[in-house]
Amino acid sequence: MNILFTSVGRRSYLVQYFKETLGDSGEVHVANSSSVSPAFLVADKSVVTPLIYDSEYISFLLEYCKSNHIDAVISLFDIDLPILAKNKERFEEIGTTVIVSDYETIEICNDKWKTFCYLKEKGIDIPVTFISLDDAISSLHNGCVSYPVMVKPRWGMGSIAVFEAENEEELRIFYAKTMRNIQNTYLKYESAVDIEKSILIQEKLKGQEYGLDVIDDLNCNYVTTIAKMKYAMRSGETDCAVTVDKPELKRLGEKLSCVMHHRANLDVDVFVVEDKCYVLEMNARFGGGYPFSHMAGVNLPLAIVKWLNNESVEKSVLTERVNIMGQKDIQMVRLQIEPQMNIGKILDADEAERQFLYFEKFLSPTLLERGIDIKSYAQKICSHGAILSCKNGIENPMGLLGMYVNDKDAYTAYLSFLSVDPNFRGLHVGKEMMKKAEKLALENGMRNFKLEVRKSNINGIAFYKYMGYEVIEEATKDSYYMWKELKEN
Template sequence: MNILLTSVGRRSYLVKYFKEALNGEGKVFVSNSDNMTPSFEFADGAVVTPLIYDENYINFLKNYCLENKISLIISLFDIDLLVLAKHKQEFEELGIRIIVSDEKIIKICNDKWETFMFLKNKNFNVPKTYIDIESVKQDLKNKKLNYPLILKPRWGMGSIGLYEAENNEELEVLYRKVENKIEASYLKYESKNTKERNVLIQEKLKGQEYGLDIINDLEGNYCTTIVKKKNAMRAGETDCAETINSKDLKLEGKKVSRALKHVGNLDLDLFLCDGKDYVLEMNARFGGGYPFSHLAGVNLPLAIVKWAKEEKVDINSILKEKENVIGHKNIEIVKI
């Protein structure tokens, strides 16, 4: 079995994890739209693709997979997930399986406003969230909302365009700054159909932040939840975390799984405030917090390989984490 990791970026650790999972019974290929990609150095094969929105992107991937006998595709980038989800059936007709949730699920996760509405409708606790600045001003005036406020792109990921406003003046300036960041980045493609509704404004939650890996099998059936206490963040991604045993948060993960029915991993951000857990964001892919789960004994790449081969996966061994394992990301230089 050969595997292709698309939009691989700097996730070289995932290349290593999947090579270990294959154990010599297949190769790991990677792709990205930029040749200055560190993970290229760790794969069995690498290719520079057209941009995700290029009309030739899908056909390029199809040809590359056929030429290299690739039977499994896993994407590591939100925008790529949506494009691949739309073409999943076409790849399956060629004998190539894309490990991605249905298009409607990806849309819920990629669009932070849709995430908020979905979670609210399913009765999960969520922070106060707005899609237009005038409603924010009105609630501030009526004392229904207080500073500080978080501003971020509706379609963004990581720390792109993420700001904190402490007063009315900052709110106005940072709102325009987020709009400018959107137009200056890849986010402009997703945002073109939602003009003037592309900046999300949320109350800032004060409490402990947690990251959850909510794992389903390839049919969307719930398997387990890994809970990690976040100790440090860098550029919008978890830098240091500790696996913990929280029955309440594991139950919350199970509820999200059954409401969403995603495939594979769901990376979920959650705050615990005054005894209540508030769900902030969801990413339907391997998130930046997964390595902490892997370090604690979870082996989702191996589970995916086994599921794809229609082999039995022992949840209590392959997907069981050790408690109180603390991990911290390190910086290494890779020669390109």
């Protein structure tokens, strides 16, 4: 049995758990939109996917599952879940089971306003929440709730962009700031549904925080609930926790399973204030608190594999020992892989000028030394050619390429500019940019690619030879022309 984790992020320990479960009987594959993930080092096989929002995302995954004989897909990221849920049947058709809750269940989890309304309707305690700033302020005025209150994105995750307002002035400011934050981050995709109702104001509870793993089988039948007292948090994830024996939390878990009808794991944050258990947040997937259950003897990966094989799961597989305290320690791993490269076109001449100014200093001689006016150069290449920029996962420009594709007589593309920031050399930035440039040339009807290189630039000549170019003639007394015939794939 082969299992694929999508949006695996940093959860290398889950890969490890499934590898231990499968042993020699199957492989664990991981997929992520960035390869900068420790999980890539642990998995049997890994793949960098298009972004979740990309129209090719699902077809990419389907293709991958087909050619790698993936039996089951598990996603670890909230944004990924609804897209997989919607496309579950397409995976079924190729024999791949997506272990994901129904779309409606995921929506109730991801949309924190729906979480509030739905759980309230079902009689489950949840902090008082407002979707309208005016409603919140009038309730604060008449004393129904009191400061501090939390201001957070309705479709947010964990503690990202959450503010604590201690008075009305702060509340108004944080509300406006959160609105701007949403529009500047990927949260805008989710919030586009209803931007005016994309911020929640929620009472802040003072109590002890617990985490639950509410476990259903793959047919949404309740199995058990593991409760952990959170001892320390870090970046919104549980860093240190201890399994506890608190019957009221088990009862809450069973009730949640009953109203949520999820599959496998439902990760729940709970605040216990005096004797009441308030649900703070739910995620229909493995959460950052699962390893604490695993450490206490629970083996959900094994149960999932058995369920997939239609085998029965003994009670002991999902039974925890209590008072087991765990902590997440840091372990250094070396990433052998290339960092993420996003190669895109620059279409705006001003932006092109800025980029040429930044990258030309790495050339020898520089454009300025050659007496080239960068503004008009940028405009010219923008109009008659193409400019490719290569950035890494944190949007640092790593390389810049300028080319012409307007030779409709000889169908020869011409490389005018290629510069890689020395900080990023050795990462194949130049190679990947050239490959993209050649593809683009073909798409523009070009059949050959030509470039000029200084004779003294030994490394450059070697690089272009490696890329399939050959020296065809002297360009000047100091430089050669190199040339390559382009082939479709």
